[in-house]
Amino acid sequence: MAKKPQLAIDTxxxxxxxxxxxxxxxxxxxxxxxxxxxxxDVSLDxxxxxxxxxxxxxxxxxxxxxxxxxxxxxxxxxxxxIDGQDMTAVPPYxxxxxxxxxxxxxxxxxxxxxxxxYGLKRDxxxxxxxxxxxxxxxALVKLEDYGKRKPHQLSGGQRQRVALARALAKxxxxxxxxxxxxxxxKKLREETQFELVKIQESLGVTFIVVTHDQxxxxxxxxxxxxxxxxxxxxxxxxxxxxxxxxxxxxxxFIGSANMVExxxxxxxxxxxxxxxxxLGCDIYVGHGVDCAPEQRLWWAIxxxxxxxxxxxxxxxxxxxxxxxxxxxxxxxxxxxxxxxxLESGKRLRVSQxxxxxxxxxxxxxxxxxxxxxxxxAGSVLTS
Numbered sequence: 001m002a003k004k005p006q007l008a009i010d011t012x013x014x015x016x017x018x019x020x021x022x023x024x025x026x027x028x029x030x031x032x033x034x035x036x037x038x039x040x041d042v043s044l045d046x047x048x049x050x051x052x053x054x055x056x057x058x059x060x061x062x063x064x065x066x067x068x069x070x071x072x073x074x075x076x077x078x079x080x081x082i083d084g085q086d087m088t089a090v091p092p093y094x095x096x097x098x099x100x101x102x103x104x105x106x107x108x109x110x111x112x113x114x115x116x117x118y119g120l121k122r123d124x125x126x127x128x129x130x131x132x133x134x135x136x137x138x139a140l141v142k143l144e145d146y147g148k149r150k151p152h153q154l155s156g157g158q159r160q161r162v163a164l165a166r167a168l169a170k171x172x173x174x175x176x177x178x179x180x181x182x183x184x185x186k187k188l189r190e191e192t193q194f195e196l197v198k199i200q201e202s203l204g205v206t207f208i209v210v211t212h213d214q215x216x217x218x219x220x221x222x223x224x225x226x227x228x229x230x231x232x233x234x235x236x237x238x239x240x241x242x243x244x245x246x247x248x249x250x251x252x253f254i255g256s257a258n259m260v261e262x263x264x265x266x267x268x269x270x271x272x273x274x275x276x277x278x279l280g281c282d283i284y285v286g287h288g289v290d291c292a293p294e295q296r297l298w299w300a301i302x303x304x305x306x307x308x309x310x311x312x313x314x315x316x317x318x319x320x321x322x323x324x325x326x327x328x329x330x331x332x333x334x335x336x337x338x339x340x341x342l343e344s345g346k347r348l349r350v351s352q353x354x355x356x357x358x359x360x361x362x363x364x365x366x367x368x369x370x371x372x373x374x375x376x377a378g379s380v381l382t383s
Contacts, residue, residue: 012237014045014223017045020047023173024044024069024080024082024206024208025044026042026079028043029041029068030075030076030077031065031068031073031075039064039068042061042078042230042231042232044235046206046208049205050206050207050222050223051206051209051221052206052208052223053210053211053216053221053223055212055214055227056227057228057253059229061227061229066099066176066178066208069087070095070176071097072092072099074088075088082095082097082174083174096173097175098167098168098176099167100163100164100167100176100180101163101178102179102182104162106151106163106166108150108151110150111147112143112147115166116138117133119170120133120134120169120170123170137168140165141162141195142161146162157188160184160192161195164196164199168205172205173205175207175208176210177210178210179211180196181211181216196220218241218242221237223236223237224237226250226253226254233246233249234246242254244379245257245300247383248300248381248383258302261296262274262276262279262283264291264294265282267291268288270287271288271375273285273317276299277344278346279322279344279346280322280342280343281318281319282317283319283320284317284320284375285380286376287376290382295382297381299378299381301377301378303337303350304351305373305377306348306350306372306377307372308352308370308371309372310367312370320372321371322348322370322372323343324340324342324368324369325367326338326364326365326366326369334353335351335352335354336351337349338350338352340371350371
């Protein structure tokens with residue numbers, strides 16, 4: 001008799017908040033510097049073994065929030081709990097937390113081994129235990145043969161891994177990383193992102209990473225908290241943040257999006273129709289939306305969700321097909337990005353995969369083309 005396949009266990013505790021307790025609780029936390037509100041009434045739950053990314057632009061409050069978790073700044077109001085303990089009166093050195101800075105802050109006169117062992121020696125651990133821990137961490141970050149070297153003898157990626165090993169040496173329950181890959185070049189940063197994920201998964205330590213790099217957050221994170229002007233404006237898994245943004249800010253901040261303004265002309269339980277003078281056609285959305293007839297709203301669609309063609313496709317109920325002229329083409333190797341000028345003056349960005357090598361039939365400059373999309377390809381946004 002065939003064995004019944006077992007259902008995979010969902011290891012994402014944030015999807016079952018009734019049966020999972022947050023490891024980090026941030027409750028109504030605000031931070032003011034004089035008249036400036038750096039963090040504004042932030043509440044956030046982060047679960048054990050997450051790799052959570054705080055993503056935002058300069059001045060969004062993400063680093064200030066991280067410093068409050070570390071204990072380097074005190075909240076003006078609100079409370080922070082880590083592993084069930086209120087951190088309000090706990091100094092940084094007594095928190096079950098370590099922090100890895102963007103500069104790495106390695107001691108230049110010490111070897112790699114001595115840098116990693118520094119905190120353990122300060123805590124008075126036996127030499128044999130320190131040596132075993134250092135050896136274990138060197139293997140974890142794949143620097144077994146570099147223990148005797150000084151930081152200046154290492155590449156940027158190697159120094160980053162030494163700083164990570166040192167931050168993990170005291171086995172913190174929570175590791176805070178402030179722009180950890182910001183000093184690396186693009187190719188090395190991409191390689192190191194996957195290494196960082198592997199290390200975090202193998203240890204099970206909860207990581208909170210601050211970054212302004214959207215691609216980095218999408219690669220690293222189990223979940224992302226998008227920050228703007230001191231507030232968390234959306235929290236979700238990378239696919240949720242990208243595919244289902246909750247506002248124009250999030251849609252524009254994460255990746256590239258075409259943003260179109262329109263007016264609701266049909267509002268039904270199973271669909272809505274948006275009249276768009278910018279597109280020169282209606283937008284048919286294949287699901288209901290909480291809106292009203294004649295309401296002004298916005299529709300966002302990613303460049304890769306649109307299709308270019310020379311022949312006019314059959315539109316859905318006479319909608320979802322715009323026409324324009326190819327104004328610019330950016331060839332990026334794996335994809336080409338087309339800028340299409342519509343009659344209204346609106347410009348759309350449409351990307352296509354370059355699946356055919358040296359395609360002689362590729363759409364080119366100054367051609368008249370049709371841009372089409374599926375009924376569920378875009379996001380309707382009311383704010």
